[in-house]
Amino acid sequence: MIDTIKVTIWNEYRHEIKNEAVRKLYPDGMHKVIADFLGASEDIQTCTATLDEPEHGLTEDVLNNTDVLIWWGHIAHNEVDEKIVDRVQQRILAGMGLIVLHSGHFAKIFKRMLGTNCSLRWREIAEKERLWNLEPGHPITDGIGDYIELPNTEMYGERFDIPTPDKLIFVSWFEGGEVFRSGCCWERGHGRIFYFRPGHETYPIFYNEEIRKVITNAVRWAKPRVNQGTEKGHHIVDPIENITEKHVDFGSTGVEQT
């Protein structure tokens, strides 16, 4: 028996509707293409959610049935409701995995989890990118060689304003002269977070077999490892050792204590 990983692919789903070039590449949306290649693995079961659905498709019920959430957003980050961001954050802290793709670096949920601005440099001239594999022993790079080469990509360059990753998996080389931390792992609460740079909407990135391999690996890495809850509140507890409350008179003022 295989433990099935339940993956929800969230997509802003605006470019595909507004922009013909994007629609040609992803007629039913990037989320559909991602769901299809992930769903081809027998241990992965997918569903999708988009910005314009009620609650952005991320109801309590959907999230409670999600092991790993994949996030793609770009031009409508600000339209994501803070309450949904709160909800997603709590699920991650309780153990759900989060995989943020490409322009999702500016997503509210990504900045919420990391605490930084997540800003970077960019340029779009269809240049070559080469993602170097820094961790060939890590599950996310299983089946990936020394590097992945993408002939045409948008460039993202450092400084990427993120906390030091727990593990840095990929560093990109760009034809135009920049570098970028393209694959980064963090843990927050009981949940795992992976940022993966590729995925620009005007290039057929999600049809690349190596990119698909990395995302599939990342899903398996990010799944909840142990069934855990998390706590938002204080807990008052009794002492374990046999001690009793002390009653101390600190004097009339603290100043006299010194």
Place this chain on the structure above:
Amino acid sequence: MIDTIKVTIWNEYRHEIKNEAVRKLYPDGMHKVIADFLGASEDIQTCTATLDEPEHGLTEDVLNNTDVLIWWGHIAHNEVDEKIVDRVQQRILAGMGLIVLHSGHFAKIFKRMLGTNCSLRWREIAEKERLWNLEPGHPITDGIGDYIELPNTEMYGERFDIPTPDKLIFVSWFEGGEVFRSGCCWERGHGRIFYFRPGHETYPIFYNEEIRKVITNAVRWAKPRVNQGTEKGHHIVDPIENITEKHVDFGSTGVEQT
């Protein structure tokens, strides 16, 4: 010539007003006591700010003139305006230091910077605490021996829901049987953050010479190290290498790319 560090001590300042026992210890507020001992160092210049001042005392002007912000809050975290939290966050990412004391673990700004719930166990029976010094070579423990002993404290116990600290400075032992990560360092953006557990309002913690020493050391550690800005937005940049835009026809649909 000495470079002066400008420290703003922020205090919720409610317990001291409402509770006679606290007022006895800190008649003018904990912020006043902290400002006094810090200000006694010739390299430190202090000012204070409290919740009930306009903009909680943290105007743009005040923050722009703050090198290190110290934060004490407890019963009114929810009254802190999100806009002020945004402002403080941006200043930290730009290099301002943040020192969070005791019950400030639930402050909005602390949770904002770390992305986690920062929950913990607690108990208040005036028990003994011993803060073990794990990093005797670190500037924050300069002048501190193997441990600091506090005869009467509120207990905070693990699990403390925080991201793994960049550096763990103190771990507390409690008479009642618990342990706690009591001194933790992180960097976010260009700013440094130090959480320090002691500081309960009903005990004369801020009159303890070793606690004062640690907070003074932490101010010096957390000051902006290099004058830097931070960026919230994208930057579009030209290629450095001599390459030109490519024009590629990806075909009528992405599906055909595979």
Place this chain on the structure above:
Amino acid sequence: MIDTIKVTIWNEYRHEIKNEAVRKLYPDGMHKVIADFLGASEDIQTCTATLDEPEHGLTEDVLNNTDVLIWWGHIAHNEVDEKIVDRVQQRILAGMGLIVLHSGHFAKIFKRMLGTNCSLRWREIAEKERLWNLEPGHPITDGIGDYIELPNTEMYGERFDIPTPDKLIFVSWFEGGEVFRSGCCWERGHGRIFYFRPGHETYPIFYNEEIRKVITNAVRWAKPRVNQGTEKGHHIVDPIENITEKHVDFGSTGVEQT
């Protein structure tokens, strides 16, 4: 089909021979007791190796057939041959897991992997220890509650001279007043390392069900994740981009370059 994890339990095996009290607890050696409880899991296959065997029982062949090596040593660290330490180090860098128990903190292989002295404080008066679980979502603590309590242990106290762990799993509270980082994870090369404090030879620690659970979990966590080699030497490589060697005359001396 279950992937079997091949575990080699290495024991110095001197205390059990010399000391009657230890022999009563572990008549065939601690390694035998550890091998027995690990071997009871159907996904784990064990063998043992001891100091006084040829090559300390750690031949090339044994190591090449080991997924996870468990290490217990105390009074004879210096008798371990440097060449065997070299060999074990290379296997760890290539992906083999290493679990170091208790007094193994001073083992050559542990100091070799970490680069520090691994010194600590200690005391042996059969006092109570409580190992607090800081990472309830981590695979090593699967099935473990808030803490593990051991009624009689040797005390190990901070400062433990180790590099900051990648993940700190357990912190111990001791009856006599100390704390200790009792469960620590690192990665070196492609291999995973776990240090676990309990395991003093004069107490029946390895009969404790929770200790057994942690060691069993750690074996599963530390197994090689992806089949990888490691490289000791340089690799000369051709450029990927289409560039050719440049021939530059830097002038007669560097001084003229300035």
Place this chain on the structure above:
Amino acid sequence: MIDTIKVTIWNEYRHEIKNEAVRKLYPDGMHKVIADFLGASEDIQTCTATLDEPEHGLTEDVLNNTDVLIWWGHIAHNEVDEKIVDRVQQRILAGMGLIVLHSGHFAKIFKRMLGTNCSLRWREIAEKERLWNLEPGHPITDGIGDYIELPNTEMYGERFDIPTPDKLIFVSWFEGGEVFRSGCCWERGHGRIFYFRPGHETYPIFYNEEIRKVITNAVRWAKPRVNQGTEKGHHIVDPIENITEKHVDFGSTGVEQT
């Protein structure tokens, strides 16, 4: 009054003697050029040491008077005496800073401190390198802009077999298509370690003003922060709390304990 930082520059000093091209660039050795530019700062006092001096120039007395040790080696790593490596390691653990340059990645002392093989890819065709500044707020990059460009360098490429740096300062882009973690910080014991990639002997790297700036900054960053000792041995200590030794009979065998 300025606290002077005492820097010892260690150089293998073989290339300069054997190879005319190198001698033209560095007639008195690279150590001399480094000592000269560092010594021009009024807060830095330098001396040099080379492989062929007695004890490699690193006597107890020299090391005890060194705050920061700079290391350049390449073709004679194996000639460095293990006892001197032991001695340097102990000084680092006690607080001395270590700066390792370029081909020093294979120095015994660097591998000793890190525990890994420190292997990498390389190529020498005088190609262009661009070191991207990932930490513009860090003291090591004070005065450095977005990147440093070197027109002619030897290439070093990933995977660099090192433990995850505590802080990654520079990532290099190479004309031929590779990337490299070129500026890495670690702490071991009480000492700080900085690896800096540039410094190939056949290029006038140590005449470059930005490279000089980084090395000077690194010296200030790596100096001992607090006067500390380190401990190689165990310490037996008395309990702090008022408890006495327990005497427990664990029965005739451990098996009966279960």
